[in-house]
Amino acid sequence: DAMVIQNPRYQVTQFGKPVTLSCSQTLNHNVMYWYQQKSSQAPKLLFHYYDKDFNNEADTPDNFQSRRPNTSFCFLDIRSPGLGDAAMYLCATSREPQGNRYEQYFGPGTRLTVT
Amino acid sequence: QKEVEQDPGPLSVPEGAIVSLNCTYSNSAFQYFMWYRQYSRKGPELLMYTYSSGNKEDGRFTAQVDKSSKYISLFIRDSQPSDSATYLCAMSPGAGNMLTFGGGTRLMVKP
Numbered sequence: 001d002a003m004v005i006q007n008p009r010y011q012v013t014q015f016g017k018p019v020t021l022s023c024s025q026t027l028n029h030n031v032m033y034w035y036q037q038k039s040s041q042a043p044k045l046l047f048h049y050y051d052k053d054f055n056n057e058a059d060t061p062d063n064f065q066s067r068r069p070n071t072s073f074c075f076l077d078i079r080s081p082g083l084g085d086a087a088m089y090l091c092a093t094s095r096e097p098q099g100n101r102y103e104q105y106f107g108p109g110t111r112l113t114v115t
Numbered sequence: 116q117k118e119v120e121q122d123p124g125p126l127s128v129p130e131g132a133i134v135s136l137n138c139t140y141s142n143s144a145f146q147y148f149m150w151y152r153q154y155s156r157k158g159p160e161l162l163m164y165t166y167s168s169g170n171k172e173d174g175r176f177t178a179q180v181d182k183s184s185k186y187i188s189l190f191i192r193d194s195q196p197s198d199s200a201t202y203l204c205a206m207s208p209g210a211g212n213m214l215t216f217g218g219g220t221r222l223m224v225k226p
Contacts, residue, residue, distance in 0.1 A: 004158075006158075040123065040218070040219070040221075041218060041219075042119075042203065042216035042217060042218045042219060043159070043203075043216055045213055045214075048213070088156075090158050090159070103149060103161050103164050104149075104161070104205075104214060105161060106151070106158035106159045106160070106161075107158050108157055108158045109156075109157065109158045111156065
């Protein structure tokens, strides 16, 4: 089945220790997104790639970086995690907009704990 | 005021009830409307997708969009305990634009 895969599902890191979360997709979608979701809140878009074009949201902290080495993979790097970065990190994909079709498909998320 | 408002709940209903979940929005440019279901500690799962106004039905789920009132609804018929989850509405002004999410409504269906 075509899908969005995130690894690991649970990640524990220490305060200030860099961490990388990964996302892969078998949907062959052009667009990939990273969201941060804190408890009982809406997902908050951090950035997205349209093919190789990187788009950063204005309020995404510099502490968050992303890489997309190819169509299938995208990584979220948190350079110096703080306690406030503990959250669920969601990867999503969408195809290049075609007519009225523009759904985003989410992975299962990576729950990050910062100790 | 948030661009998309959604009552956080929790909304508790007995099994078999008809559930109505709603979102209001302020941006009249929104054209694409989606409903996602999110189980605890899982990623959102796309349930329904609607473009512009009107109704869309899929099994026990019906999505309604009233652009004149800036109001969208998701109806669940014959609700089941497995429908217990958080329901997020999301919308966008155009294909290629980013989604704006509501905060989610937590639904509990009791056997």
